[in-house]
Amino acid sequence: MLSQIRPAIVMIGLFTALTGLVYPLAITGVAQLAMPTQANGSLIEGDGTVIGSTLIGQNFVSDRYFHGRPSATTAPDPADPSKTTDAPYNASNSMGSNLGPTSKKLVDRVNAAIEAEFAAGRIDVVAADAVTTSASGLDPHISPQFALAQASAVAKARNLSEMQVRALVEANTEGRVLGVIGEPRVNVLLLNMALDRLK
Known part of the structure; x- marks a missing residue:
């Protein structure tokens, strides 16, 4: 059972970091470089x-x-x-x-x-x-x-x-x-x- 729970927890952590932190920060950075006026409202x-x-x-x-x-x-x-x-x-x-x-x-x-x-x-x-x-x-x-x-x-x-x-x-x-x-x-x-x- 532990062999199934551990990969699930790792995947949740990985995708939380990717979609919750890395992706938003990357998009924010690209927006600030490409169109800073619009990105800032x-x-x-x-x-x-x-x-x-x-x-x-x-x-x-x-x-x-x-x-x-x-x-x-x-x-x-x-x-x-x-x-x-x-x-x-x-x-x-x-x-x-x-x-x-x-x-x-x-x-x-x-x-x-x-x-x-x-x-x-x-x-x-x-x-x-x-x-x-x-x-x-x-x-x-x-x-x-x-x-x-x-x-x-x-x-x-x-x-x-x-x-x-x-x-x-x-x-x-x-x-x-x-x-x-x-x-x-x-x-x-x-x-x-x-x-x-x-x-």
Whole structure:
């Protein structure tokens, strides 16, 4: 019996070391050499301080900035830890709402978001991503249509011409990967940083 247990224990130890230590360390080393920025979270720094990541959205609330799509992420309620409260772009709790297309709650939330967007006067056309959440709740991108719909309100808040702001959106629109994969998109953080650089 010992002759069967000993090889099994040796194999468990060997494969634990290989798959649990050697492989992850090797992949981490290759990633650090091949693409260090992406391997470290695609962080963006300004004045020596990390201000965000191109991979995780942020909750911009000022009218002076473009807004990202809604986020369904939550966090524990500080008043009652047994409950949750909305916490947009909470990276420690990445998730979507998990509400299906026939859900009355989803329909009511989307209709309320549409009404809120029009009431705020920020947009004149509602793009789908203006009122729907992504699967992760952390999507850093919006469609060019949603960005352009916000251009007028952002230009007004910053005393810029709408043409300047629309040109900035166009300049920050990323195309499809290899020309065929995905959809054109705008990274909200990068767009807002470009906006801050406008004089």
